[in-house]
Amino acid sequence: MNIERFYISKIVVAMLFICVNIFAQEAGLSEAEKFYGTELKSPKKVQHPPFEWGDCTVCHTDAKGEEALIMEPPELCAMCHEAKDTKKFIHGPVAAGACTTCHNPHESDNAKLLVASSINELCVSCHQDKDAFLRDTPNIHPPVKDQCTNCHDPHTEDHLYQLKADGKKDLCVMCHVDKEIWTSTVTDKHGALDRPRKCLECHDPHGSTNPKFLIKDTSKELCLSCHSESLTRDENGDKLLNIGKHLENNPDWHGPILWGDCAACHNPHGSNNLSMLNKPFPRTFYEKFEEDNYICFQCHEKEKIMDENTTTATNFRNGSSNMHFVHVNKEKGRSCRACHDFHGTKEYPHHLRAKTKFGKINFPIRFIETENGGSCAPACHARRHYDKVTPKVNLK
Template sequence: MLLAAAVLVYAAWLAPTPADASAQAVKLPETRFASSLSGHGFDAPPGFADALPARNPAHPEAKAVSEQVCSACHTQESDNFAHTVHALGMQVALAANPATATCEACHGPGSAHAANPTAKGSIIAFTHDGGTPVAAQTEGCLGCHSGGPRDAWLGSIHQRNDLSCSDCHNPMQAFSAEGLTTKQSVSETCATCHKDIRQQFNRRSHMPLPEGQISCVDCHNPHGTLNATLLKTDTVNETCYQCHAEKRGPFLFEHAPVRESCLNCHQVHGSNQHALLVAPIPMLCQQCHSHTRHPNDLMTELSLGTGGAPDERLMGRGCVTCHAQVHGSNHPSGPRLHK
């Protein structure tokens, strides 16, 4: 009895669908993307599908053309752009909505440029000599890339120095593995301008940036912060503590220069002294602790092993031989940072 019922149910499931069954099927919302969503069940268009042509302040009367018109002349640029993350997103959006702006989403309507390709400013050009103000260039990029790390771009040191997004990024070609930077890495891109800082990493003691273990953006936010040096935290010490958490404390006995700023003793990018120090020990310590308590004789180059009056205190570990806990101590017997 049960077996017969099961056979009847299975046969009904295999039976052909009636011709009017489509009227009873669940319909997707009536949107211009319904046809592209029917096979996937998604309820939202791809991210670029609502992209409109960017506003070109130099030619507000220009009309949108199409990607085919742009590619007819810019074949090399189209080939390079095809391998970038922007191109992949735009092609998906274009397949969902043929009215999506692709090239013109960044460069603005192309009719004026197509009519007179040599006229500067007829299209939004992401160069300093293309006729488009830097403010208009960054406005186009921030139209999508606003918020988050770029919250403080306006008023930042890079913005005040008239830098454009395209000075560091090249969305038209995949030069780097991430960030679409103009060089292969973030650090190489920063070194384009900050050559003096990059040279400091070649000193004997340096942060492991040349080895690829860190990059400039581990400490700095090039898109702007609330401090002058573009640090990602509020202070130098907070930035250092992200890696050197053991130096944070709190300590029962603090060393005042350490609490004030790590830069009092360390050169953050690179130094020819041990442990990124700004001067060798004990010369560094005697900048504050000179002729007080013991020893009260000022150490100079004459006290070095090659000097006229060699001193074993200078040729050894110096002050830190005894005062080992220079960053702070929690030992009950540590007011002199001995333990």
């Protein structure tokens, strides 16, 4: 046998040994243990010291432990342990003094004398709806899959549901520290976080069938659950556009909205840009053109606006003269908002808006599409034409 073969056969034997061992261990596990794990399981029996001492009369009225207890839990346990019902919210079985539904008073195979080999198996032994939830829900929040006690105290706490901190936000940011910093320092904060349920307005703390544990199928449905009325912007009492109604009245929706993804452009936790956008966008009608100032270029090619002359980058051109460049790419450049609506439109193609707001007035743009171009006559300007094939001459 050559040396290589020798080692290969050793490895094969070792692997077989490991497999058989894992199989033997697995085989000894209950179905629940396989699903929930066995993190509490102790290599040797855990004995409760007063039981280990052998003097049964510490707790029983007789030495054989066959007769009554000298007193019932929780008073019995409180002889030696701190009371477990001292805070504002008390877990059902603790309030009922049923310590022994979770702890074996004598000995156990598990740490803390618990009656199950993992925390989650213990919890779902009574909370059976959560057992079904954990098994059937595709996206479970990792700390929930790990141990319910990451967030809930098994006995008593000062917060609703025996949570370790207020479950609506304080609890979340104990772990998601970045969200605490972000939501409190961004310039454009989201009013959703001032609603009574804060983070839970949008997320399910345990998990959900949706990505990021959202309580609605898509971010669009989630957003529209609040933005189907004219909400008031905090500082100045301004009314926000009723997006739900706007989309209903303007059925030609912009791509990301068709996919149901408002978060493609907006950060639901607030941002430092206009209207909580993920990337900057001009705040005013006219702004000096800067490539980095347009969230649009996350999805659209910037050549549309950057190339002064083109025969391919855009259809908004007069011959090869790029009309996007002419309108947008300059010192006093117009925002895309002047001509497009990024949510939805109806009258015109290419998400061209029917009216554009300039100062306090809403001017109609009066777009007319032609075979190779189009024309518009915004406000009191004369009609201007563009044509990809036969450039038009527009008088000043």
